[in-house]
Amino acid sequence: MEDTINKQLELNSLIEFSQLINTKLELEFILGNILLSIMGKMMITKGALLIKTDSKNASSNEFTVKTVKGLSQDLHGTTVKVNLPKEPIFEIEQIDACDFLDRIKVRFFFKIYFVDKLIGILCLGEKLTRQSLSKNEILFIETMLNLSSPTIENSIRFEEIKKLNLNLSSQIQHLRTLFELSKEFNTNFQDRNKILRLLKYSLLGNFGIKDYIIFSKFRSDRFYILEAGKEFALDDDYIAHLEQIKEPEILDEAQNNPFKQFMKDSGYRLLLPITTGSSVDTIVCLGEKLNKSEYTITDIQFLESLINLSIISLDNTVLFNEYIDKQKIESELRIARDIQRALLPDVLPEIKGYSVSGCNIPAMQVGGDYFDIIKLSDTKFCFVIADVSGKGTPASLLMANIQSAVHSFLKFYNDDFCFEESTQKINELIFANTNSEKFITFFWGILDIQNNTFKYINAGHNYPYLIKKNEIISLDKGGLILGVLDSGPDYISETIGFDENDVLVMYTDGASEARNKLKEEYGEDKIKEVVTKNRKLDSAGIQKKLLDDIEKFTEGETQYDDITLILLKRE
Amino acid sequence: MDEFTITEKKSGDLIILYLNGFLDAHTSSVLEKKFEELLSKKLYKVVVNFSGLSYISSAGLGVFMAYIETLRSNSGDIKLSNMSDKIYNIFDMLGFPILFNITKDESEAIVKFNETV
Numbered sequence: 220m221e222d223t224i225n226k227q228l229e230l231n232s233l234i235e236f237s238q239l240i241n242t243k244l245e246l247e248f249i250l251g252n253i254l255l256s257i258m259g260k261m262m263i264t265k266g267a268l269l270i271k272t273d274s275k276n277a278s279s280n281e282f283t284v285k286t287v288k289g290l291s292q293d294l295h296g297t298t299v300k301v302n303l304p305k306e307p308i309f310e311i312e313q314i315d316a317c318d319f320l321d322r323i324k325v326r327f328f329f330k331i332y333f334v335d336k337l338i339g340i341l342c343l344g345e346k347l348t349r350q351s352l353s354k355n356e357i358l359f360i361e362t363m364l365n366l367s368s369p370t371i372e373n374s375i376r377f378e379e380i381k382k383l384n385l386n387l388s389s390q391i392q393h394l395r396t397l398f399e400l401s402k403e404f405n406t407n408f409q410d411r412n413k414i415l416r417l418l419k420y421s422l423l424g425n426f427g428i429k430d431y432i433i434f435s436k437f438r439s440d441r442f443y444i445l446e447a448g449k450e451f452a453l454d455d456d457y458i459a460h461l462e463q464i465k466e467p468e469i470l471d472e473a474q475n476n477p478f479k480q481f482m483k484d485s486g487y488r489l490l491l492p493i494t495t496g497s498s499v500d501t502i503v504c505l506g507e508k509l510n511k512s513e514y515t516i517t518d519i520q521f522l523e524s525l526i527n528l529s530i531i532s533l534d535n536t537v538l539f540n541e542y543i544d545k546q547k548i549e550s551e552l553r554i555a556r557d558i559q560r561a562l563l564p565d566v567l568p569e570i571k572g573y574s575v576s577g578c579n580i581p582a583m584q585v586g587g588d589y590f591d592i593i594k595l596s597d598t599k600f601c602f603v604i605a606d607v608s609g610k611g612t613p614a615s616l617l618m619a620n621i622q623s624a625v626h627s628f629l630k631f632y633n634d635d636f637c638f639e640e641s642t643q644k645i646n647e648l649i650f651a652n653t654n655s656e657k658f659i660t661f662f663w664g665i666l667d668i669q670n671n672t673f674k675y676i677n678a679g680h681n682y683p684y685l686i687k688k689n690e691i692i693s694l695d696k697g698g699l700i701l702g703v704l705d706s707g708p709d710y711i712s713e714t715i716g717f718d719e720n721d722v723l724v725m726y727t728d729g730a731s732e733a734r735n736k737l738k739e740e741y742g743e744d745k746i747k748e749v750v751t752k753n754r755k756l757d758s759a760g761i762q763k764k765l766l767d768d769i770e771k772f773t774e775g776e777t778q779y780d781d782i783t784l785i786l787l788k789r790e
Numbered sequence: 791m792d793e794f795t796i797t798e799k800k801s802g803d804l805i806i807l808y809l810n811g812f813l814d815a816h817t818s819s820v821l822e823k824k825f826e827e828l829l830s831k832k833l834y835k836v837v838v839n840f841s842g843l844s845y846i847s848s849a850g851l852g853v854f855m856a857y858i859e860t861l862r863s864n865s866g867d868i869k870l871s872n873m874s875d876k877i878y879n880i881f882d883m884l885g886f887p888i889l890f891n892i893t894k895d896e897s898e899a900i901v902k903f904n905e906t907v
Binding site: 385388389392393395396399400402403413416417419420421422423424425426427428429508509510511512 | 818822847855
């Protein structure tokens with residue numbers, strides 16, 4: 220009779236139990252219930268339920284502790300290897316003692332099967348009575364395990380699907396991030412800070428982390444901190460360590476390398492070297508995730524894409540800024556060129572009995588060449604050629620200065636005009652208007668077609684040559700270059716005679732120093748030679764021959780200085 | 791372009807931010823500027839009401855991560871409320887509930903602030 224009541228009770232509790240666990244899918248809840256029900260029934264104080272770590276691997280003997288009762292909760296989640304005997308149940312004495320089973324003082328040991336696949340192990344400690352299990356009790360436990368094994372199997376599957384879902388969702392998040400960022404970076408590639416900020420938020424938001432550092436060699440030959448969540452003092456020693464990192468490293472255990480240990484102690488969990496060029500040039504260092512999960516291979520792939528995308532965008536930003544800078548320089552050059560062109564004479568005056576020509580070929584970088592031919596009277600003409608030191612806008616502005624000075628002085632030209640004094644005054648003006656590094660080589664002369672004379676002053680300019688029938692005169696009298704000394708020695712002038720067929724060639728160093736591929740200079744001798752050889756032509760003809768010869772010599776090499784020529788020939 | 795706006799309500803030393811629309815990489819700077827503004831005004835206690843938010847991406851989540859510690863070190867906090875399931879799942883996936891107080895509705899979040907005072 221009592222036996223029947225007992226059976227009835229057992230059946231009731233089994234039905235109740237199976238109803239309860241069948242409504243739930245959470246593995247830990249189900250296992251907890253199974254374990255507690257059995258322990259309560261058998262009066263056992265310690266127990267654990269182990270589930271096969273990898274349910275797909277039939278030959279594996281590794282199990283994960285899913286539930287423990289009456290034992291330290293630290294055991295929860297740990298994995299153990301259990302060598303299983305073939306027999307269905309055992310008392311511990313009968314199997315090889317293993318460390319874990321020893322620690323929890325397991326006495327009874329049941330295998331849990333789903334159909335014919337082993338899915339877990341039930342471990343039970345000593346009964347309060349210290350007795351072994353009766354036949355009935357074993358039957359009860361086996362029935363219970365058989366009843367619950369489909370539920371356990373279902374919830375294992377459920378957990379796996381949940382995990383897969385989670386992975387999938389986080390991968391979708393990763394992809395969304397990459398998609399959004401590439402869209403964003405493409406429209407904002409001029410703003411370096413914005414790129415770094417979005418990179419930062421994407422790191423924080425994709426992994427749920429607080430700490431991160433990005434060490435990079437972006438546009439540098441050593442690692443520096445491109446972006447970091449908190450202060451980090453990067454010294455040479457650390458840089459040397461960073462150089463050694465070639466593989467992704469998870470900092471979960473104690474590190475034998477002091478740098479890695481330091482990073483681990485500072486809360487970092489992942490060191491990931493990333494190659495954007497030919498060698499590792501970025502190392503991403505991330506802290507622990509809020510959800511405590513480990514970094515996975517898909518995380519690493521995502522990080523590689525994210526960093527690559529960001530570095531490329533940063534690179535585009537730099538290139539874009541360089542392009543803008545270049546545009547600025549070019550527009551500045553254009554302004555300089557325009558100033559210069561506006562100051563050069565449009566039309567050269569006609570001079571009776573003479574032919575005259577002049578040209579200025581601006582170089583890529585605008586130099587400060589200036590030439591001018593100004594009609595003073597029906598019989599007098601002033602020739603000016605000058606070269607301002609430096610290049611670009613500053614040079615062209617100084618050139619504007621000398622042009623206006625020359626024109627102002629010549630406005631008052633009359634028979635009393637003092638050539639030497641005017642040169643000195645122009646020097647003072649230039650000296651006052653420039654700093655000491657700026658100077659001007661300057662040559663000017665006045666042609667008198669009544670007497671066929673040429674009076675000139677050469678203030679440090681390349682010697683013009685007067686090519687006569689049997690000799691070449693260098694026009695070298697004058698004084699110091701303009702703008703260097705406030706009041707140096709007086710300028711002196713010289714007057715030379717112009718015979719028929721005499722040719723005067725004036726030039727700037729852009730002509731005499733024009734270079735070929737071998738960096739050889741054209742030279743003054745060739746200028747003299749070409750002019751002499753062609754002195755039968757008129758000025759324009761000689762000028763063309765000279766320019767052609769210079770061009771032939773340089774063979775299309777880019778010239779860095781203006782070429783300016785004036786030719787004057789008495790026909 | 792996807793719109794994102796923030797309206798705000800002040801309640802004592804609490805600030806309640808109502809997020810509306812799409813919070814993504816493009817619009818995250820709006821939220822960032824809002825937090826900067828709150829910091830400059832020394833307002834450290836923030837409830838963020840998500841009821842009007844239809845989408846959040848990682849860059850948006852990142853902004854919350856970036857400011858939480860600063861606010862807490864000034865004895866403030868960011869408490870999140872009124873999330874749709876879709877948005878809550880994203881926060882949950884990353885373990886945000888460990889770091890952030892996430893409540894069903896705004897009033898609960900306000901009560902939580904008052905408890906800690």
